[in-house]
Amino acid sequence: MEDEGELAHEIRIELERLGYLVRAASIAEAADAARVGDAAMMIMDRIVFGEDSLKTLEVLRKEGIKVPVLVISALSSIDEKVRGLKAGGDDYLAKPFAMVELAARVEVLLRRLEDLRTTKLRAGDLEMDLIEQTVYRGETRIDLLPREFKLLEYFLRHQGRVITRAMLLQEVWHYHFSIETNVVDVHISNLRKKIDVRGTPSLILNIRGAGFMLNAHA
């Protein structure tokens, strides 16, 4: 749902390019699609033609409809984000955003239903034990700082997906604002130094113009 035609068009082209079936809809149409289980996920603009779509979202959630929803909005304040998430949104993206950011979040949302209860995360010979809070690369134990552990956990939970810097800030550090330095990159490179094996390609790849991706088979 998007009231700005061109942006809707771009979102559609971008997502279709990634292989999704995308349909633009009014709030009512979207609600109906959600009720019959027609949509794997929804992208909602906060304000569609002057109407606040969060109300519809709240109604849908009350009805027990669990379809993942990404709320995009012109309102970027944390309060608005909290409202969006409270109403039942699974993620919140403020305009203006790059399409890679949107695509990355869509992919993560679509995968969210899986693997929530696992206690061990694996990528190749890297293994993370969530209960013991340990990480092994093959036989070698790797000591990570708490924040590095969280960072790695986030990557392991979203393997093969593009992870943007904004997503990491939000999910790992809970900072909901933009940071104009490359501090996230430094954290990633520190993490790489710890988990990577000398002479083999890094587990975490840089994705130009987008962010990072953990890929065991790279």
Add this chain to the structure above:
Amino acid sequence: MLEFFRSSAVRLALAFVLATTVATTAVFGLVYLQIRDANEARNRLILEDEAAKSVDRPVDELKAAFEVRMTRDLRRIDYAALFDRERKVLFGNIDELPGIPLDGKAHYLAASPVRGERDRLEPAVFVARVRPDGNVMLLGRSLLESLAFRRIVQHALAAGLAPTLLLALAIGAYFARRASRRLTTIHDTIAQIMKGDMNLRLPVRSRNDTIDKISADVNLMLDEIMRLLVQIKGVSDNIAHDLRSPLAVVHAQLERGLESSDDEQLRAVVKQALSHIDRAMVTVTALLRLAEVEYGPKSSQFKLIDLSAICTDLFEFFEPLAASKSIKMSLEVQSPVEILGDGDLISEAVSNLIGNAIKFTPQKGSVNISVALEDGRPAIRVRDSGTGIEPAERDKIFQRFYRTASGHRVPGSGLGLSIAAAIAHLHDFDLRYSDNDPGAVFEMVARGKQTGGSISQANRPAG
């Protein structure tokens, strides 16, 4: 003290005292001169009149009259005598004819011998007149008494002048103080307004005097400035608002173009365009963020937050970045320093300060973050050993989009400090710059004493 005398109110008061003194002295002087002249004129007139009337009287009668006159003259101020043609005294209480013209007019003698006492002189007025029989009649009056009277008047006037002066001084001081107190209030208010408290207004009383009128005018001007500011801000916010979607669209289209094209030349151009659009998006995002903070959450939504914890988290977050530049980063926190506020916003403000500090500190420099309670006021400081900020630029760094000469070389929106300042303002904190020599110190200091502290100690849930 010098400042005190330089103030226009004090100068006015001093001028008032001076004017009062001059006027009073002039009036008193005039009164004195009038009294003196009147007294002297009266003495002369009486003597001349007497002389004119008695000049024809027979000698016997004159002698009798003189005697009566002398008997009555208890104060010994009267002189009367008759001299023969040789100017020898016939009778009377003066032995020698003073050297005055015998014209029947009063003549002033500054030093005339005192009757009955040798070696004493006094001022006196004499009239000498030639009688028809050739004798000379002399009438006179000592001026000692009137001198004394004059002196009394002088003293009285002088005595009156002192209290008048004191009174004028007191009144002057009172008005100076009153005026200067009002001017000081106005000055302080204006200083605060210039510091950014645009909602303050000058005090205007109902009495509506000149200062009130000027204050009211200044207030009107401030209202107008506020209106314009809001308008300008509104315009720039609107522009930012309207730019978002087109920017996102162009960004998306370029990204798509980049992926579908194999033409290296074209790809290079598109990549460059994308990086510029990225920068524009950063700016637009920051502008909107600033607008949101400025018109955003009110303190009613504030919760109890711990500045020490927030800064510790930020320290851990930024430390690797500093380390990558070989910057030594340190942290000084006390036990919890709690305020009512928005933790995310404070994080954002401090992260802007720390990010800047790291940006502008050269390799092997140092950045220090400290949280402290100073006289009950929570304060966050970010010091660095970087280049610091030129004195000429210090006032401007908190303005929107202002970037220092050296800052132009470093990427960023130029709005970080504006956002930090707006966040500080929202929390009733001041964001200030001071010199670290070398380097910069940015400090966020609460304007008032800690609000949440003591309450929180009592109310903190157990565990």
